[in-house]
Amino acid sequence: MKSRALVANIKDNVATAIDDIKVGERIFIKSGESKIEVDIIQNIPFGHKFAIEEIVKGNEVVKYGEKIGAATSDIKVGEHAHIHNVESNRGRGDRKRRGEVQA
C-alpha cells in the first residue's frame, strides 16, 4: 500500500502527511528500516506534520534530523504540529522588543 506520510530522518519526532489524513485513522509509516504505527487524533491536511512521539512543551521539534523549532504546548502522538503549537527560534525580533533573550 502507498505510504501516506513520510519520516525524513530516523531522529525526527514528526512525520509529514502526503495525503489528507482524517481523525481516527490508523496509519503505518516507514522510519528508516522500521515501521511505526500512529493513531491520528486530528485531521492532517496534505503537507502538514503530526507528532510521532510525545513532544513536551519547550522541547525541540525535529524534522530532516534537525531542530525546526520548539513546542509551545505539549503535542500528543498523532496530533497536528504546526504554527499553533510550534514556534521558531530564529529571526525573533519580537522577543528582543519584549526584552526576552534570543535563543
Add this chain to the structure above:
Amino acid sequence: MKFMGYRRENGSVGIRNHVVILPTSVCSSETAVKISNQVPGSVALPHQHGCCQVGEDYKQTLRTLIGMGSNPNVGAVLVVGLGCEGIRPREVGEEIKRTGKQVEVITIQECGGTLNTIAIGARIAKEMAQKLSLQQRVECDVNELVLGLECGGSDPTSGIAANPALGVASDILVGMGGTSILSETTELIGAEHILVERTKSEETAKRLLKFVQTTEDRAISMGEDLRGSQPTPGNIEGGITTIEEKSLGCIYKAGSAPIEGVLDYAEAPKGKGLYFMDTPGEDIDSITGMLAGGAQIVVFTTGRGTPTGSPIAPVIKVTGNSKTYNNMVDNIDINAGKIIDDDVSLEEMGQEIFKEMLEVSNGKLTKAEVLGHREFGIFRIGFTF
C-alpha cells in the same frame, strides 16, 4: 557532454541571443520599454532604481545593471539613460563593453525627449537585432553552463521531492565541470550549520555565516517575528511551520557538492563548481542576482505554484506537488510529484531535470518564456534619498 550555444567575444557562452534595452534609472525605464516595443528580438529591463542611492546600495545596483548587460545570454546592449541620474549611463556602457559585445549608449536629455529617443534607440536596436539574427549556435561544453538554483512558493513537497531532485541535477552539472549557484540567504537560517560543513575553506565558512547573521540581524532589528513574512502565508498554509524547516528543505537544491566559494549579490563566480550567493528569499530579486553574476539558466522549484520568468534567461519550473502541477500546468514544466505519487526515484527525477536543462540550453523554450514572463527586480540594501 555538448550542447549548442552562442559563443561570445570573451569566450563565454549564451543559450539565448537577446538585444537588451537597459535603462540606467527609473526615469528612462518607460522610454526603454517603448523602444523595445518597436523591435521584436529586443527586451527591456525596466526598474525603479538608479538615482539618489548611496554607498553599498548604489554599488550593488550599479553592479547588477552591468552584470545583466554582461550576461552571456545577451548579444548586444542599448543603454538608455535620462542623462542626469546617479548611475552614469556611459560608465555602465563602458563596463559592459569589456565583454567585447556591441554596446551603445543614448540619453533622453541628449536625444531631445521621449519621441526622439524612441526613434534613435529603435534604429540602433533594430540593427543589433538583425545582426544577432545571423549568429549561429556552435557546439559548446556543458561545463560552460552556470545554473541558478531557485525555489519559491515552497510547500513541504519542495523539501521532500522537488529540491532533492534538483540537487541531483545540480550535482550532475557540477560533476561534469559546470557551475551551480545556491542563493536566498534568508532560507539558510536554521540550516547554515549543514552548509558550513561543505565549504572548502575557513574563509568561505566565515563569510557564509556572516551573510546569514546579517540577514537575521536585519529581521531582529525591526523588532518583529520573522514569521510575519518568512515562511510566507502560503508556505504556512501548505504546512511549513518555521523558517528553520523551510531552510532545511531549501538547501537540498544544492545537492551534495562541496561549496567552492561565496559571492556578494550579482558577483560572478571566480571558477567552476558550487557557489553560494547572498540574495534575499524573494524570488525575483534573487534570480536577478544570479543572472547578473553570469547564470544562463535557472531551475525554479515550487510547491504552491508560481508563473515568474526572466527577461534574459530561461526559467524551468519544477513542482513536487502533483495537484499544483495539474492546477498550473500552463506554467510548470516538470512534475516531480511523481516521486511522491509513483515512487519515481530522486535519481531518475534529477536525470529528467538535467535532460530538460540541456534541451532548454539548446533552444527549447520554457513555459515562462512562451508565456512572456519577464519579471525583473533589483535587491536594494539602502534607502532612496
